[in-house]
Amino acid sequence: MPTDVTLQAAVAAIEAARQKADKLGVPMNIAVVDAGANLVAFARMDGAWLGSIEIACNKAYTARAFDMPTKELAKISQPGDPAYGIASSTQHRIAIFPGGIPLKAGGKVVGAVGVSGGKPDQDHAVAEAGAEAFGAS
């Protein structure tokens, strides 16, 4: 059982995510971080938003930093909600919208994938494809 994300596993997750993005017809930025929330690999598909480079990395960071999909963090970070303000309380690395998903091995979070470039639901679906490929590896 892997306890961390190798480059090979990260590249495989990115490739699976890329294929899903191709199917959706939306070029994406895709980032993978390891257990320490540090970047392992990144790919920007041709034509993907430049502004999403950092966002994809931050979504991956956030999903590992809080061991949950950024989609879940979004639900508790709205105005009036218990974690409202979490994104602005730190140095701008916390993403509170869909597209970041933890990578798990043996039920334990060992990294994360972050995707940005489309609509939030598309980002989440592409990240899911990456996470599934990692889980199956």
Next chain:
Amino acid sequence: MPTDVTLQAAVAAIEAARQKADKLGVPMNIAVVDAGANLVAFARMDGAWLGSIEIACNKAYTARAFDMPTKELAKISQPGDPAYGIASSTQHRIAIFPGGIPLKAGGKVVGAVGVSGGKPDQDHAVAEAGAEAFGAS
């Protein structure tokens, strides 16, 4: 009557907070700042969220910076509220959600404890345990 937070007192507050977190079954990040709002001690319990390292420190900073629990600051920082925007008006050290509590000596604020790693109410409860231990010392 102490006028500042010694390392010994900070460690004692962290230990009390840690025991409370253990009871709740949630690993936490716990930070203590002194009268100058500067970090005195910090502990990340095994398995606690990586993203909460900075947040715990910022909650402690905020609770001393404004001499009130961050839970109180949260109430006046929502959209439409008088302090809305306070978190984004600075270099991102201001936390506007529960988990930061001032440390008092003789009714005067001389520091603060910040906790992050669980639900906001859990963070607040753990910080409270730390603050109580300090007040009783």
Next chain:
Amino acid sequence: MPTDVTLQAAVAAIEAARQKADKLGVPMNIAVVDAGANLVAFARMDGAWLGSIEIACNKAYTARAFDMPTKELAKISQPGDPAYGIASSTQHRIAIFPGGIPLKAGGKVVGAVGVSGGKPDQDHAVAEAGAEAFGAS
């Protein structure tokens, strides 16, 4: 003649660099930016320095930002030299030591590769392998 760096070309450059790093026996961080100096792809080889993630990206940025190898920039950025201070005059993305090399197409700079993880000469040699693979593509 390509006028920009595609993901496919970036991945090929990284792969060539990775093979060179393998030969040297030093795990590296490898980044590729496009004509706009924006990140296209990144890979951290297993065991490569964590501190070099940002540095590899910054070397790639710098090599495109000034259209010269960072090794050349290093020569004019020492104390007393004409460009001394260039690294600290900005938001810290400028690398003034070897490991960043422009990617050229038809004699024109269209991107750059940045490598960090070993001795500066090793970083430069690995970046060179990446740049050569790009030039030959």
Next chain:
Amino acid sequence: MPTDVTLQAAVAAIEAARQKADKLGVPMNIAVVDAGANLVAFARMDGAWLGSIEIACNKAYTARAFDMPTKELAKISQPGDPAYGIASSTQHRIAIFPGGIPLKAGGKVVGAVGVSGGKPDQDHAVAEAGAEAFGAS
């Protein structure tokens, strides 16, 4: 063999460092990071320099980020040296003077300790005491 730094091990390293600092008669800031270069524990001894809070954390970060004592990094980062500019090429987290030392388990770097508050040689000696305590645990 530990593959990462637990809170208990970090606290023990800090305690050993603190005792060494006491012997030297210099109050220190002491930080410990884990394999992912993320903060595990921190202590500021009473009267220690406020400016050294961040420096101690950055020394620990740096020692893990490059898997070498910051004292070694210092030697290759002087003007004219191969890694000159490394500290200013990133977001100010790289320390190029003594006081940061990797923590090893089974010959592998799994974290680091960073110390700041005295003369560089004192910082290094105090960090060494922390690293030795970790290695012996």
